[in-house]
Amino acid sequence: MSDRPIEVMIADDSAGVRRAFTRLVNSDPRMVVVGEAADGRAAVSAAVVKRPDVVLMDIRMPTISGLEAAREIIDSVNDVRIIIVTTFDLDEYVYEALRIGVSGFLLKNAPADEVLRGIVTVHEGNAMLAPEITSRLMARFSARREPGPVAFGIDTLTPRELEVTKLVARGMSNAEIAAELYLSRETAKTYVSRILLKLELRDRTQLAVRAHEAGILGAER
Template sequence: MTGPRVLIVDDQELIRTGFRLILTARGIEVAGEAADGAAAVEAERRLRPDVILMDIRMPGMDGIEAAKRILARSADCRILMLTTFDLDRYVYAALAAGASGFLLKDVTADHLAAAVRLVGTGDALLAPSITRRLVQRFAADGGTPAVHRDLSVLTPRELEVLTLMGRGLSNAELAGSLTLSEATVKTHVARIFSKLDLRDRAQAVVVAYETGLVTPSG
């Protein structure tokens, strides 16, 4: 087996079984399964997977609480949230909590495997248009912001890069917009992550909105 070791968390046995079959058939090791958030926290502690496929809505401890507990202890673990609706309000909370992206449960087999491999490399699974809609819809819902960051540590160029990331631009699009090489853009992105203590692009989008750097209309 090659690639990341995966823990599958879903309260539906059929979903877990299906995902296990899909991943193992594509050479990805499934380290274990769990049926709820509490079991996921324990399984992560025991199995130390690289990637967790985590259902958002489960009885007892839900996926968001489980993700918070796991990421507080295991910063290198990557979590992909599973949801039935692409505008599920809980997806935004999951991204703010540190999840590296989300997948719809009706994802194709090849997309599932590709997504697991992608986040296993430390990247974020981010469909910019969907993520932007999520953040626009739920960032200003009246709750307490999930992420607080001091943007004064960023240079003017880094602020510019973060703004464009918040608007959903990829590195290639950033390079074109700013007339920079992709390598230079990647350096700016890495510095932003380091200065703001961000895990990946998903949290960068959240920060851009929650600090007001990007607004739903902008």
């Protein structure tokens, strides 16, 4: 990890919320707020200029929605990670956010330490979802009666890559995958990186969504 603090941008139409998150983030020596935005369009413009590591993004804002702003930021800023922070926890928002490449999804009433942990987690390339959101999202996929099409690129994976993908989709870390498949941790990490590159995905969150969409977990046993 670099000694440079994680640069964070806050995008929310409430000045009070922006102040609260700014105080919280700046209270942690591992990170610093480098910009704020009060609407979706301003968030995109600020992100392009500031190029933050992580954006805390409200989902409902003036001009354009948080989801649309997130999509434009992801397309314009390399390696940015976005956490959607909102009072709304409707499944369709979660699902669409994950599909476009958002790395985290937290509720505004989340404890302060959970928000700070989320920033560090997504900055390290992992996903951060509130537990209650994760359980409902996985239940939604599990309720599918028929597998989705494998044309998502899953059918290009080798048998070993497919095994790794299934374990990622179950939320396993590289260390857990290594133990499950009797691999070294570095080998497990290499497999995950190779799969992401092959499927042109940003992170493990998108890989989990892709696997569930393709129905590969329900296809085994």
